[in-house]
Amino acid sequence: MISADQWLPSDSLKLEPNALVAAKETTRNLALTAGPGAGKTEMLAQRADFLLRTGVCRYPKRILAISFKVDASHNLKARVRKRCGWELAARFDSHTFHAFAKRIIDRFRPVLTGRDALDEDYTVGPSRIYRRAITFADMVPLAVTIVERSAIARNAIRKTYSHVFLDEFQDCTEEQYKLIKSCFLDTAAKLVAVGDTKQRIMGWAGAMEGIFRIYATDFQAHPLNLYQNFRSEPRLRRMQNAMVRVMDPPAALKDEQLQGDEGIIEIHHFEDATGEATHLADVIHDWIEHDEVEPSDIALLVSRQQDLYCQELRAALNARGVPFREEDKTQDLASEPVAGLITDFLLVASGASSPEAHRRLLDIVVYESAFDDEQEHRARSRWHRFVNDVRYQISNGSLNLGSRTGIARVVSGLVELIGRDSVVALSADYAQGDRLNQLIDNIVGRLVDLLQDGADLPDVLTSFSADRAVRIMSIHKSKGLEFDTVIVMGVEKQTFWGRIEEERSAYFVGISRAKRRLLLTVCEHRERPEGARRWDLQRTPHAEFVGYAESYA
DNA sequence: TTGATGAAGTTTTTT
DNA sequence: ACTTCATCAA
Numbered sequence: 001m002i003s004a005d006q007w008l009p010s011d012s013l014k015l016e017p018n019a020l021v022a023a024k025e026t027t028r029n030l031a032l033t034a035g036p037g038a039g040k041t042e043m044l045a046q047r048a049d050f051l052l053r054t055g056v057c058r059y060p061k062r063i064l065a066i067s068f069k070v071d072a073s074h075n076l077k078a079r080v081r082k083r084c085g086w087e088l089a090a091r092f093d094s095h096t097f098h099a100f101a102k103r104i105i106d107r108f109r110p111v112l113t114g115r116d117a118l119d120e121d122y123t124v125g126p127s128r129i130y131r132r133a134i135t136f137a138d139m140v141p142l143a144v145t146i147v148e149r150s151a152i153a154r155n156a157i158r159k160t161y162s163h164v165f166l167d168e169f170q171d172c173t174e175e176q177y178k179l180i181k182s183c184f185l186d187t188a189a190k191l192v193a194v195g196d197t198k199q200r201i202m203g204w205a206g207a208m209e210g211i212f213r214i215y216a217t218d219f220q221a222h223p224l225n226l227y228q229n230f231r232s233e234p235r236l237r238r239m240q241n242a243m244v245r246v247m248d249p250p251a252a253l254k255d256e257q258l259q260g261d262e263g264i265i266e267i268h269h270f271e272d273a274t275g276e277a278t279h280l281a282d283v284i285h286d287w288i289e290h291d292e293v294e295p296s297d298i299a300l301l302v303s304r305q306q307d308l309y310c311q312e313l314r315a316a317l318n319a320r321g322v323p324f325r326e327e328d329k330t331q332d333l334a335s336e337p338v339a340g341l342i343t344d345f346l347l348v349a350s351g352a353s354s355p356e357a358h359r360r361l362l363d364i365v366v367y368e369s370a371f372d373d374e375q376e377h378r379a380r381s382r383w384h385r386f387v388n389d390v391r392y393q394i395s396n397g398s399l400n401l402g403s404r405t406g407i408a409r410v411v412s413g414l415v416e417l418i419g420r421d422s423v424v425a426l427s428a429d430y431a432q433g434d435r436l437n438q439l440i441d442n443i444v445g446r447l448v449d450l451l452q453d454g455a456d457l458p459d460v461l462t463s464f465s466a467d468r469a470v471r472i473m474s475i476h477k478s479k480g481l482e483f484d485t486v487i488v489m490g491v492e493k494q495t496f497w498g499r500i501e502e503e504r505s506a507y508f509v510g511i512s513r514a515k516r517r518l519l520l521t522v523c524e525h526r527e528r529p530e531g532a533r534r535w536d537l538q539r540t541p542h543a544e545f546v547g548y549a550e551s552y553a
Numbered sequence: 554t555t556g557a558t559g560a561a562g563t564t565t566t567t568t
Numbered sequence: 569a570c571t572t573c574a575t576c577a578a
Contacts, residue, residue, distance in 0.1 A: 068566065098567040106568095124568050136567045171566095205565060304564055476564050497569040498564085506564075528571080537570080 004054045009046045010083050015039065016228045022192065023047040026056050029191045029221040031169075031212050035244065035251065036512035037231025037482070040194045041079055044165050047192065048092050049084040051163055057091070061162035065094040066180075068168050072480060073099070076167065093161075097176050098136060101143035108153040111146045118142075140175045147182040158187050168480070169195035169215070173206040181218065191219055198247045201476055201506045204498075225251055231482055233263030233516050239552045243508050247501075264517040265553040267491075267546060272525045273312050280487065280521070281316035284470060287485065288322065295323055297484035300472045301510045303495045303503075309526075310472055310489075317470070318455045323462045327473035334464055337426040338436065339443050343461045345414050346447075349390045350401055352458050364426075365418055386417050401457055404448045411444060475510040486514035489521050491546055492539040507545050520549055 004026065009015050015023070019039060022032050023046040034040050044065065051057035067073040077094035095103070105118070112118050117131055125133040134142065146153050164184055166172070172180075184191060193215055200207055208214065216223055229237050238258045245252040270276040280300070287293040302309045306328050317324050325334075333339050341364065344357035366379045390410055393399035400406040415423055423436065430436040450460040462468055471483070488510045496503040511518055522541045 070567080096567065102568055139567075202565070204563095474564060494569050502564095 001055045002053060004050075004056060007050050007054050010049055015043065015046060016226055018224050018226050019043040019046070022224055023050050025192075025222075026190070029219045030193070031216045031221040031223045032192060032194045032226065033196055033212060033223070033251070034194065034226035035196055035198060035229060036240065036509075037229040038226040039228070039230055040167070040196075040226070041076055043226070044076060044167065044192070044194060045079040045083045047165070048080045048089070052084050052088040052091060057162050059091065062091045062093055062160055063163045063165065064100070064161040065092065065165040065167065066100055067094065067096055068171060069480070070096055070099075072167060076165075097179070098139050101139040101179065104143040104146055104153065104157070105139065107156075108146045108150055111150040111153060112142060116142060116145055140179050144175065144178050144182050147179070154183070157183050158189065161189055164189050164191045166191065166193040167195070169193040169211065170197050170200040171195070171202040171207040172211050174208055175206075177208060177211065177215070185218060191221065193221065198244065198251075198505060199479065199509050199512075201479065201502065201509055203502055227251070227253060231515055232512065234258050234260030235263030235265055235552055236511075236514055236516075236518055237263075239265060239518070239548050240508070240512050242548050242551060243504065243511075247504060247508065262516075265520075265549050266518070267520045267522065267549050267553060269541075270521065270523045273309075273523055273527060276489070276521050276523055277312035277316040280313060280489075281320050281322060283519075284317070285320045285322050293484060295468050295470045298470045298487070299478060299481070299483040299485070299513060300324075300470065300487045300489060301475050301478055301513070302472075302489050303475055303506060303510075306472065306474055313472075313489075318459075321459065323459060323469040325464070325469040325471055327471060327477050333439070333443050333446055336439055336443070338423060338430070338439055339464070341418075341423070341426070342411055342414070342440070342443055343447075343464055346401065346407070346410065346457065347461050348387060349394065349410060350457050350461075351391065351394075352461075364422065382417070386413070402451055404444065407444050407447060411440060415440070475506050478513050479509055482513055482515055484515050485517040485519070486510070487519045487521065490526070490539075491520045491522050491542050491549075493542050494526075494537070494539050496542055496545065504544075511548075518549070520546065522546065 004024065007024065009020065009023065016038075018032075019042075022030055022043055025047075032040070032043070034043075048063055048065075051063060057063055065073070065076055067076060073094045073096050077089070077092065080092045080094070081089040102124075105112075109118050109120070109122075115130070118134065119131045122131070123133045124136065124139070126135065127133070128135050128138055147157065161184075164180075166180065180191075183189075193212070195212070197212060200209075203209060212223075215221055229240070232240065238255060241253055241255065241258060268276075268279065270279065284298060287298065288295055300310070300313070306326065310326070314324070314326075340360065344354075344361050347354045347357045348361060362380075362383070365383045366376055390399065390413070394401060399409065401410065424430040430439075447460060447464065450464065451457065475488075488507070491507075496507060523539050526537065526539055528537060
């Protein structure tokens, strides 16, 4: 253990003075606002390192970090492990709001009585069933009820955690804030809330307006701002800064502080969505083939109605063999272990050489189920017979992997061979009712959909699961991510139609995902879906949004 | 059956 | 800003 004034940030130069202040703060609560790429996660990781290594957070006290997304909470935990090592990081609890709430419910469930009462083996389901099942929406309020009602629960939480980190705090809802207050208001716990009001894009879903001010008052938190941006090249930062000047003038820099020619901003105008799709598919193909840009380093962002905006683009990308992945449909399914199992097997069965997929499958099929050499040998030969049999059926035409029935048949054969129990063991929730069957149906259905867009099975499989794919998603989904190249499609008045403050924030999030190259598209016409009242509607560029780019392009 | 009118939806995560 | 769906009057 070292003393507080001996501490220095571990192997990173990417901390500006205010971040260092925040990392080493021991007496005050903090409200840290910071724009895109300022290193909020890094600051939190360094702070965890400081607190744990100097003993400001002394054993057995722990740090609680609360995020919104599972991904974000994993990332933060991983970063802390990297900074201060596995052993100290064991006292760093990184949870989502929902996970934190569920832990409280599971530990203090008997506190819930009357109409809140819950059975011991309650489930999380689509609707609230008295005593037996709750919904996601019930979790945080029930945790609040417990903490408010039970002094034992309150004290247990307060005794456990000496420090609390709140990530992406601009998106905190009323209920979530209530949970934080009921646990930690007027206690010894030191809080750090981190976020960016300019990136508040979940207002319509209940994110509290002015949450930073409210929190700063309630918790007497000291406000701090980070000004640096370690993500984007200067040209992009100048454009972002022009938007900051409009959204939050005090946080803006002088343009002289952002000198340099690096970075690319382009605005491309098109007659219609067909021209747009063709052109984008061509340039993306070019970047990947000739400039050796990784497909996964390219993101295509839309404000809303991804399906509508990307129909033609999908076809154009397929025609050029550009692998892409649509986050709205694929993401949840693709991260399921059973999805990996299915795509790996289809890859192997379709004859593609993929040693990675082969190894992962053998792990499950052979090593998981075999306890001695003989069993292993038998499992292995049974596996090879199955694979060869499927391949043979494909080659003689009795099995067609391009059809729903074909894929469904192979998948059910695969589950049978591995054993349903072994598949269920892949994830805790697969044991619940019909969950596994539904997931398998959805995965097969999604693969069939992708095939109908005119792509080959290997292409479909890579775009479904692999990292080597251009990412297509809504601006909202892109929050917290970064890419070498970002394309924001449809910078038109008709696209960004909501309240200007919120639309501006969304656009800001979109453009600030780009590290090196930002491409904006504007169409004069976009065809409406069939049966629409009006057709071939005229589109108009969003003067303000295009303007930010034009000044710096 | 048609047109007119108005309301609702559009952007999401979570064990 | 624009679509979709429900309802009502003609």
